[in-house]
Amino acid sequence: MPWFIAVALLVVPVLEIYVIIQVGQAIGGWPTVALLLVESALGAWLIKREGRRAWNALTEATQTARMPGKELADAALVLVGGTLLLAPGFITDIFGFFFVLPFTRPLARKVLAGFLSRRVAAQLGGNPITGFMPGTFRPPTPDDADRARRERTAGEDVVQGEVIEPDDQQLPKQNPSA
Structure with a gap:
């Protein structure tokens, strides 16, 4: 368990009790x-x-064959925010509302994405500022796709021709007894 989670599990309940007592007074x-x-x-x-x-958006994204990155992040934020909202206390409720409300969730998603990208870059030995990771290449461009298609079809034989739809009158009669 990372050290900050252990500290949070110790500090947050004490802060919640303190804030509840202050509000009560x-x-x-x-x-x-x-x-x-x-x-x-x-x-x-x-x-x-x-x-x-969030569930409907995730279902729609998977049914339309889109990568559901935003939808998964929203679902995770709603789950975490919901857990924080159901815990008694004012501090956890503030963070819970920040994660769950539709107008603050994009900001929370951006913070989460930045945090996760820095963690992944640190784990893989990359630079979180430039995004460069050792052993990786630049993302493919449309020119790369065109070049790959040309290379793939370069050795194939092309037969020039025309497709003619057969009419019923032009087809030879078949012998039903054969």
Whole structure:
């Protein structure tokens, strides 16, 4: 387990309790409990709605044979955000709403993509700034596809001709007894 996850598992609950106590002292105990319940109910409703949207987008992407990168990231963010929203506390709810709300999720997706690309580059020994990784090549271009098609068809024989659709009158009669 990475060190920051271990620290987060120790620090976040203590911070949540501290913030709940501070809010309770400011607005009272019962209003604080009511606020936590309202946030949880709103979070559950939002998770259901956005989870359904993410699932439908993922299904559509796979049915249309598109690579579902954005859809998978959205589904992961809704899952993590939903988990944070269902945990009691104000700090986790802030991050949960950031991951789940449709107008903040693109920013969260961009942060997640940047984090993951830096992690992958570090694991593979690449440079996270330039994106260069040892042993990799540049991405293919349309010119590469044309060149590959020309090379693939260069040695094939081409027969010039014309396709003629046969008419029923031109076909020879077949003997049904044969």
